[in-house]
Amino acid sequence: MTVQEYFGCNVFNEQVMRDRLPKEVYKSLTRTINEGRALDEGVANGVANAMKDWAIDKGATHYTHWFQPMTGITAEKHDSFISPAPGGKVIMEFSGKELIKGEPDASSFPSGGLRATFEARGYTAWDPTSYAFVKDGTLYIPTAFSSYTGEVLDKKTPLLRSMEAVSKEAVRLLHLMGHTDVQTVRTTVGAEQEYFLIDKSNYDKRLDLQLAGRTLFGAKTPKGQEMEDHYFGSLKQRVADYMKELDEELWKLGILSKTKHNEGAPAQHELAPIYTSTNVATDHNQLTMDIMKKVALRHGLVCLLAEKPFAGVNGSGKHNNWSISTNTGINLLDPGKKPAENKLFLTFFAAMIEAVDEYGDMLRLSVASAGNDHRLGGGEAPPAVVSMFIDSEMEAIIDAIDKGEKYKAPSSAKYDAGVEILPTFKKDNTDRNRTSPFAFTGNKFEFRMPGASQSIAGVNVTLNVIASEVFSRYSAALEKAEDKQAELDRLIRNSIHNHRRVIFNGNGYDKAWIEEAVKRGLPNLVSTVDALPRYISDKNIKLFVDHGIYTEHEVYARYDIKAEEYYKTVNIEARTMSDMVKKDYLPAAINFLTDICDSVAAQKAAGFVPKHMEEAAKSASETTDKIYADVKALDEAISGVDKTDSYKTAKYYHDNVLPIMKSLRKNVDALELMVGREYWPVPSYSDLLFKV
Numbered sequence: 001m002t003v004q005e006y007f008g009c010n011v012f013n014e015q016v017m018r019d020r021l022p023k024e025v026y027k028s029l030t031r032t033i034n035e036g037r038a039l040d041e042g043v044a045n046g047v048a049n050a051m052k053d054w055a056i057d058k059g060a061t062h063y064t065h066w067f068q069p070m071t072g073i074t075a076e077k078h079d080s081f082i083s084p085a086p087g088g089k090v091i092m093e094f095s096g097k098e099l100i101k102g103e104p105d106a107s108s109f110p111s112g113g114l115r116a117t118f119e120a121r122g123y124t125a126w127d128p129t130s131y132a133f134v135k136d137g138t139l140y141i142p143t144a145f146s147s148y149t150g151e152v153l154d155k156k157t158p159l160l161r162s163m164e165a166v167s168k169e170a171v172r173l174l175h176l177m178g179h180t181d182v183q184t185v186r187t188t189v190g191a192e193q194e195y196f197l198i199d200k201s202n203y204d205k206r207l208d209l210q211l212a213g214r215t216l217f218g219a220k221t222p223k224g225q226e227m228e229d230h231y232f233g234s235l236k237q238r239v240a241d242y243m244k245e246l247d248e249e250l251w252k253l254g255i256l257s258k259t260k261h262n263e264g265a266p267a268q269h270e271l272a273p274i275y276t277s278t279n280v281a282t283d284h285n286q287l288t289m290d291i292m293k294k295v296a297l298r299h300g301l302v303c304l305l306a307e308k309p310f311a312g313v314n315g316s317g318k319h320n321n322w323s324i325s326t327n328t329g330i331n332l333l334d335p336g337k338k339p340a341e342n343k344l345f346l347t348f349f350a351a352m353i354e355a356v357d358e359y360g361d362m363l364r365l366s367v368a369s370a371g372n373d374h375r376l377g378g379g380e381a382p383p384a385v386v387s388m389f390i391d392s393e394m395e396a397i398i399d400a401i402d403k404g405e406k407y408k409a410p411s412s413a414k415y416d417a418g419v420e421i422l423p424t425f426k427k428d429n430t431d432r433n434r435t436s437p438f439a440f441t442g443n444k445f446e447f448r449m450p451g452a453s454q455s456i457a458g459v460n461v462t463l464n465v466i467a468s469e470v471f472s473r474y475s476a477a478l479e480k481a482e483d484k485q486a487e488l489d490r491l492i493r494n495s496i497h498n499h500r501r502v503i504f505n506g507n508g509y510d511k512a513w514i515e516e517a518v519k520r521g522l523p524n525l526v527s528t529v530d531a532l533p534r535y536i537s538d539k540n541i542k543l544f545v546d547h548g549i550y551t552e553h554e555v556y557a558r559y560d561i562k563a564e565e566y567y568k569t570v571n572i573e574a575r576t577m578s579d580m581v582k583k584d585y586l587p588a589a590i591n592f593l594t595d596i597c598d599s600v601a602a603q604k605a606a607g608f609v610p611k612h613m614e615e616a617a618k619s620a621s622e623t624t625d626k627i628y629a630d631v632k633a634l635d636e637a638i639s640g641v642d643k644t645d646s647y648k649t650a651k652y653y654h655d656n657v658l659p660i661m662k663s664l665r666k667n668v669d670a671l672e673l674m675v676g677r678e679y680w681p682v683p684s685y686s687d688l689l690f691k692v
């Protein structure tokens with residue numbers, strides 16, 4: 001079968017709906033999807049029935065309401081279609097009601113105090129703007145999840161709300177600017193996904209990888225990524241086979257997997273899809289992560305999505321490419337041939353400068369997690385300070401606007417040749433450009449801070465809502481203005497003048513930049529714990545409440561869950577370290593010490609003088625003793641911790657537990673370099689990174 005034939009074959013898409021639904025039902029459903037209307041029950045029954053028949057043809061026996069709880073994973077409960085029939089038989093049934101609404105037991109998901117335990121019920125509601133699909137014998141229905149009392153318990157509902165907010169505010173602004181033909185505006189996203197592949201047999205020997213998804217110990221390899229031979233190296237056969245099957249699986253699910261290549265670090269790779277509507281891109285990214293892991297197992301591999309699986313080796317991120325387009329087909333962030341004269345572009349571009357400067361703390365927070373803390377600012381990923389990269393031409397343009405001068409394009413200005421050649425520019429500037437957390441790349445912004453394992457829902461909620469906020473400020477001012485043209489010019493200039501401090505075109509990895517950024521007043525929220533209090537600042541609560549994304553109560557719940565997730569992650573890692581030290585590393589150290597001491601004693605008895613050997617034994621002994629001390633301190637630090645206040649607990653783990661973990665790791669890694677291979681109980685970094 002050719003790709004065209006099987007692409008989307010497991011998706012209940014437009015084409016299938018047209019083929020399978022009665023005409024009236026199809027029309028009504030399309031209207032629901034396009035206009036965001038409620039589905040009436042008769043139509044729902046028609047859709048459900050057709051969906052069920054189609055799914056059964058694809059081998060499905062079950063259906064599930066697929067949803068994304070606040071922790072960023074996806075959740076599903078599978079129900080079969082069977083219903084008893086006379087004569088001990090069954091028939092396969094699926095009603096409109098079952099399609100539209102599910103009632104999973106919500107009690108096992110964190111709710112940040114939103115859902116009282118006595119009222120465990122939660123509802124899932126079908127999101128008809130994201131297609132249903134069949135996977136592993138189950139019909140998956142993308143849904144949003146809320147509590148019995150209507151509080152939002154998931155990541156999809158706020159995302160859909162934020163998309164509505166952007167559409168509403170962008171359309172309002174566009175109408176004021178005279179573009180009255182525009183009816184809706186949507187944000188588009190393409191999420192580039194980085195990952196590592198390691199051999200399953202090595203993974204099975206390391207408890208840290210199994211329980212924490214990343215290595216908690218491991219001395220540096222003799223060879224790292226200094227030769228830079230991985231990125232452009234040819235794909236190993238095993239990896240190529242994996243990628244081929246991964247593409248096939250993704251294509252069957254209608255996921256537009258486009259680009260695959262090796263990444264900077266050994267064993268690291270990347271997959272990039274073609275961009276699509278934000279909520280679909282989010283669903284697809286969740287599915288992509290799931291399928292990446294499953295396909296890896298079929299090849300005797302394990303796919304690691306942790307942000308920093310290996311110390312001293314590049315971590316994995318997820319580049320969230322984001323833009324805004326109208327239903328009339330205009331990309332509002334497309335500079336066109338003459339950006340300096342493109343009022344539409346300049347308006348939306350300037351608004352984004354204001355948004356990113358004013359809400360940089362929220363953008364930082366949207367990517368905050370214990371895992372991503374190890375990656376950001378490590379000199380291989382953007383720092384924790386949010387800044388914006390624009391190219392030098394664009395900088396000259398905003399500079400002219402700021403000064404109230406007319407921008408004169410140099411005769412050879414790249415933009416004169418049209419936007420098609422923008423990629424040329426990007427290649428020339430790749431090095432600088434790559435270090436920026438938020439880069440303008442031609443006709444979109446590339447947000448590079450998200451971690452590889454994170455859901456992109458939160459990131460895009462934030463991008464959408466901060467954009468909505470500044471668009472609404474522009475509209476409010478324009479609505480009052482007599483001379484709208486002059487007012488718009490003033491608004492653009494104001495945004496640039498007041499917020500251009502967020503623009504930085506230099507090397508974001510440079511330490512000097514952080515000092516400079518702090519001087520400019522940009523927040524440097526190094527860890528999740530530093531960033532968290534910003535969630536509940538008046539400014540940010542107001543942002544979410546004003547645009548109908550969350551209630552104040554819901555903001556607090558999310559803040560609480562983020563803190564809880566943070567300390568739980570660190571706690572699991574600390575306990576895993578303690579376990580590995582006691583069960584794996586210390587026994588190995590003892591074996592090694594016994595042998596080396598026996599040998600030293602035997603040699604001395606024979607009249608030799610094993611001076612250096614004795615020194616080696618001494619230093620192994622001292623290091624082992626330090627490990628005993630650290631593990632004791634770690635056990636004490638994590639026992640009996642009062643966890644009533646999630647934020648305080650997170651801060652406690654950050655301030656008191658992480659430093660002990662760091663010391664313990666340092667000592668174990670030092671010991672690894674002293675001890676013979678056959679003594680060492682787990683695969684080394686060389687085994688993990690170079691033996692796929």
Ligand code: ADP
Nearest residue numbers: 188189190191272273274275321322323441444
């Ligand atoms: P780059 O060279 O900057 O990486 P690419 O064209 O390869 O640019 O795109 C990288 C990612 O950005 C891809 O996932 C692509 O689909 C996505 N992308 C391109 N245009 C847009 C857009 N208008 N909105 C959102 N994402 C986009």
Ligand code: MG
Nearest residue numbers: 192319321446
């Ligand atoms: Mg990119």
